[in-house]
Amino acid sequence: MRDAAPQTIYLKDYTPFGYLIDSVSLTFKLHPTETRVLSRIAFRPNPDATDKTFFLHGEELKLISAKIDGAEVSPVLTDEGLTVDVPSAPFIWEAEVEISPSTNTALEGLYMSNGMYCTQCEAEGFRKITYYPDRPDVMATFDVRVEGTEKVMLSNGNPGATGDGFAEWTDPWKKPAYLFALVAGDLINHPGSFTTRSGKDVELNIYVRPGDEDKCAFGMQALKDSMKWDEDVYGREYDLDIFNIVAVDDFNMGAMENKGLNIFNSSCVLASQATSTDADFERIEAIIAHEYFHNWTGNRITCRDWFQLCLKEGLTVFRDAQFTADMRSEPVKRIDDVIALRARQFQEDQGPLSHPVRPEEFQEINNFYTATVYEKGAEVIGMLKSLVGHDAYYKALDLYFERHDGDAATIEDWIKVFEDSTGRDLAQFKRWYSQSGTPKVSVSEAWDADAGTFTLHFSQSTAPTPGQDVKDPRVIPIALGLLNPNGDETHPTQIFEMTEAEQSMTFTGLGARPVPSILRGFSAPVMLEQDIDNSRRAFLLAHDTDAFNRWEAGRELARDTLLKMILEDAAPDAAYLEGLKRVVTDTSLDAAYRALMLNQPSETELAGVIAEMGHTPDPVKIHTAAKALSKAKAESLADALPALYADNQPNGDYAPDAGGSGQRALANAAMSLMGKLGDVGKARAQYASADNMTQQIAALATLVREGEGDAEVQAFYDQWQEDRLVINKWFGLQISLAKPEETAAVTERLTQHPDFDMKNPNRFRGTLGALAANHAGFHHESGAGYKLLADWLIKLDPLNPQTTARMCTSFQTWKRYDDKRQALIKSQLERILAVPNLSRDTHEMISRILG
Numbered sequence: 084m085r086d087a088a089p090q091t092i093y094l095k096d097y098t099p100f101g102y103l104i105d106s107v108s109l110t111f112k113l114h115p116t117e118t119r120v121l122s123r124i125a126f127r128p129n130p131d132a133t134d135k136t137f138f139l140h141g142e143e144l145k146l147i148s149a150k151i152d153g154a155e156v157s158p159v160l161t162d163e164g165l166t167v168d169v170p171s172a173p174f175i176w177e178a179e180v181e182i183s184p185s186t187n188t189a190l191e192g193l194y195m196s197n198g199m200y201c202t203q204c205e206a207e208g209f210r211k212i213t214y215y216p217d218r219p220d221v222m223a224t225f226d227v228r229v230e231g232t233e234k235v236m237l238s239n240g241n242p243g244a245t246g247d248g249f250a251e252w253t254d255p256w257k258k259p260a261y262l263f264a265l266v267a268g269d270l271i272n273h274p275g276s277f278t279t280r281s282g283k284d285v286e287l288n289i290y291v292r293p294g295d296e297d298k299c300a301f302g303m304q305a306l307k308d309s310m311k312w313d314e315d316v317y318g319r320e321y322d323l324d325i326f327n328i329v330a331v332d333d334f335n336m337g338a339m340e341n342k343g344l345n346i347f348n349s350s351c352v353l354a355s356q357a358t359s360t361d362a363d364f365e366r367i368e369a370i371i372a373h374e375y376f377h378n379w380t381g382n383r384i385t386c387r388d389w390f391q392l393c394l395k396e397g398l399t400v401f402r403d404a405q406f407t408a409d410m411r412s413e414p415v416k417r418i419d420d421v422i423a424l425r426a427r428q429f430q431e432d433q434g435p436l437s438h439p440v441r442p443e444e445f446q447e448i449n450n451f452y453t454a455t456v457y458e459k460g461a462e463v464i465g466m467l468k469s470l471v472g473h474d475a476y477y478k479a480l481d482l483y484f485e486r487h488d489g490d491a492a493t494i495e496d497w498i499k500v501f502e503d504s505t506g507r508d509l510a511q512f513k514r515w516y517s518q519s520g521t522p523k524v525s526v527s528e529a530w531d532a533d534a535g536t537f538t539l540h541f542s543q544s545t546a547p548t549p550g551q552d553v554k555d556p557r558v559i560p561i562a563l564g565l566l567n568p569n570g571d572e573t574h575p576t577q578i579f580e581m582t583e584a585e586q587s588m589t590f591t592g593l594g595a596r597p598v599p600s601i602l603r604g605f606s607a608p609v610m611l612e613q614d615i616d617n618s619r620r621a622f623l624l625a626h627d628t629d630a631f632n633r634w635e636a637g638r639e640l641a642r643d644t645l646l647k648m649i650l651e652d653a654a655p656d657a658a659y660l661e662g663l664k665r666v667v668t669d670t671s672l673d674a675a676y677r678a679l680m681l682n683q684p685s686e687t688e689l690a691g692v693i694a695e696m697g698h699t700p701d702p703v704k705i706h707t708a709a710k711a712l713s714k715a716k717a718e719s720l721a722d723a724l725p726a727l728y729a730d731n732q733p734n735g736d737y738a739p740d741a742g743g744s745g746q747r748a749l750a751n752a753a754m755s756l757m758g759k760l761g762d763v764g765k766a767r768a769q770y771a772s773a774d775n776m777t778q779q780i781a782a783l784a785t786l787v788r789e790g791e792g793d794a795e796v797q798a799f800y801d802q803w804q805e806d807r808l809v810i811n812k813w814f815g816l817q818i819s820l821a822k823p824e825e826t827a828a829v830t831e832r833l834t835q836h837p838d839f840d841m842k843n844p845n846r847f848r849g850t851l852g853a854l855a856a857n858h859a860g861f862h863h864e865s866g867a868g869y870k871l872l873a874d875w876l877i878k879l880d881p882l883n884p885q886t887t888a889r890m891c892t893s894f895q896t897w898k899r900y901d902d903k904r905q906a907l908i909k910s911q912l913e914r915i916l917a918v919p920n921l922s923r924d925t926h927e928m929i930s931r932i933l934g
């Protein structure tokens with residue numbers, strides 16, 4: 084719980100710990116309410132540290148005994164840890180503490196989920212297990228002995244002795260405490276194996292609760308694919324005899340990369356045709372890859388302190404995106420990522436929570452596992468790769484692994500590797516790590532027909548963000564190409580390196596005015612402002628050779644027509660509808676790509692764009708326009724819809740691959756548009772006959788959206804009530820598709836449902852998170868949505884601060900809206916902040932959001 088004055092930690096204050104650790108031995112005597120943890124730690128003074136205070140973190144621990152070199156000592160205890168006088172030579176610290184896993188609802192440290200023991204230590208959870216210097220720059224090898232009656236008892240590293248009531252594990256690789264893990268329970272394993280390229284056999288296991296063993300095969304294949312990919316692309320081999328994954332139902336996030344023992348939210352690993360959608364399969368494959376890739380980028384090379392979080396997270400997100408692009412479709416992956424970046428990261432950067440990719444201060448580090456650190460962090464790596472080129476990038480990565488293996492490193496180390504291996508000065512590039520906010524890049528064109536020259540003038544600027552009033556120009560790699568007026572590409576993609584506030588680029592020797600295609604592949608996380616009209620966008624939509632920019636042109640047309648509908652009460656743009664029809668019915672294009680073209684910007688994204696334009700978004704108008712555009716698309720495509728639906732039913736057995744997923748996405752989009760025309764026949768039939776969750780839930784969504792799904796909503800529950808992951812979808816779907824005026828009431832009703840369990844983060848997010856994601860419903864003028872969410876955040880905070888604080892971000896955009904809505908939200912934020920003993924996590928989030 085929060086101290087009177089929350090403490091802020093600053094990057095500039097970093098100092099190394101006064102002691103190094105040679106080895107750690109831990110013994111766990113498991114018990115639901117009285118687990119004993121015995122630690123034996125060999126410390127020695129750190130010659131590089133001047134401050135020799137011996138402080139060990141420890142929270143919510145009952146200290147039973149403490150010894151130094153075998154003699155009892157009496158440390159000074161506080162809520163946050165202990166201090167004690169220690170010798171100036173190497174010494175052995177021994178402690179015994181008692182903890183209560185079954186009452187640990189925060190899901191941090193050692194806790195219980197469905198009767199199984201499991202841990203979550205990143206970022207600062209190990210201090211709830213025993214007294215320890217719980218900081219990532221203190222690295223050690225761990226021996227672990229688990230004593231209990233559970234069938235399966237796991238920890239990090241390689242297995243050692245086992246016997247009646249105990250199992251021992253040894254991790255030969257030095258690691259910080261945040262990578263520690265322990266799991267014990269009556270679990271079943273789905274086994275596999277992998278032979279590394281140097282011929283080492285690795286045992287693989289996915290451990291699950293009995294009953295889930297038929298949902299592991301896909302994850303196992305994804306793990307093997309990831310292991311192979313990291314060898315092929317980055318030259319990285321696995322380094323232990325065994326790699327275990329465990330699925331846990333109660334988990335605050337997606338998954339955790341503990342050394343040799345990854346722990347997953349069950350929703351991010353369990354997969355089956357009947358219960359998982361195509362999107363679930365793709366996400367599961369990506370998360371398994373992400374956690375596996377951390378073995379090198381995160382574990383072998385970790386972070387010196389938590390300010391450096393993007394060092395492992397940005398790089399690992401970048402690597403998992405490369406993997407998905409290789410496994411599936413590169414343009415589709417890029418488009419999906421940019422949609423998500425704009426929805427999450429741009430939104431974060433536009434509001435009170437904006438912070439640099441490497442923050443410089445925090446109160447609660449768990450609040451900084453953000454879209455900026457992860458997704459913008461990955462964009463920064465992508466830009467670096469574009470700037471230095473493919474070969475130089477991999478050469479630099481080789482040097483990074485060689486130079487820093489075993490280190491707790493910094494962003495400075497990372498940049499230096501690139502400087503040393505390429506000879507480039509990256510001082511200016513480093514601003515991407517220190518400056519927050521999304522740059523705006525404006526482009527104008529000048530054509531000199533007599534001289535045959537074409538000039539692009541670029542200017543960049545970034546609006547002030549909290550704590551940063553002045554911004555300096557950044558290095559922006561702008562990928563661009565030129566097309567001639569008949570649509571042929573005359574200048575293939577090249578990178579223009581923008582470094583100044585204003586800069587131009589001139590092409591000479593041109594016979595006709597070219598059409599530029601700018602920011603291809605979304606080569607930098609910026610907002611591009613181009614003074615071009617819709618005929619230019621329609622031209623790029625038809626001709627651009629860059630798949631991303633072709634999609635982007637269509638997206639801008641959709642956005643533009645929606646903005647005119649919202650702000651000027653205009654009718655849907657006929658030229659946009661025509662262009663869309665051409666692309667969607669062009670069977671030479673990939674089905675997934677055509678399905679993406681049919682998507683339109685979300686209502687939340689539109690609200691953000693309107694706010695950026697200096698207007699006040701009206702959720703009702705946005706919702707009305709979004710629905711009207713869907714209807715207009717359905718009418719314009721009416722003749723084509725039956726064939727789009729019929730021709731995109733994949734042949735043969737279901738497979739969650741790129742081809743089949745793309746076809747289902749397109750057919751489902753056609754089915755949904757048919758619903759807009761009052762025809763739900765296909766949806767009803769598909770609901771009844773579907774043999775996979777993608778088709779079943781898409782049909783259900785169409786029926787519910789058109790107000791025709793009451794019977795199917797009940798049937799879906801009856802069919803799936805025993806499957807908690809599918810029931811999460813059932814909760815979320817009803818709320819996200821509820822009418823604005825009913826959203827809060829529907830959510831409230833579902834929170835009364837016997838299957839609603841606030842202690843399960845998946846269920847809580849699937850319900851209250853769906854409320855916040857229903858833009859028009861959440862922002863209904865009654866304020867009922869705001870109040871309901873605040874009520875539940877107040878209830879959850881004492882149980883699970885991490886999930887509570889994370890969900891406070893639903894309020895981060897509050898200053899965009901009109902005075903009345905602002906006042907309603909502000910009163911809820913102030914109500915939360917006034918709660919006695921509010922957690923440090925939630926206190927920090929609400930204070931920042933209020934500003």
Ligand code: B3K
Pocket residue numbers: 205206336338339340373374377396449452
């Ligand atoms: N490293 C973990 C996230 C831990 C979050 C702690 N609040 C998962 C990941 O990024 O792979």
Ligand code: ZN
Pocket residue numbers: 373377395396399
């Ligand atoms: Zn990660």
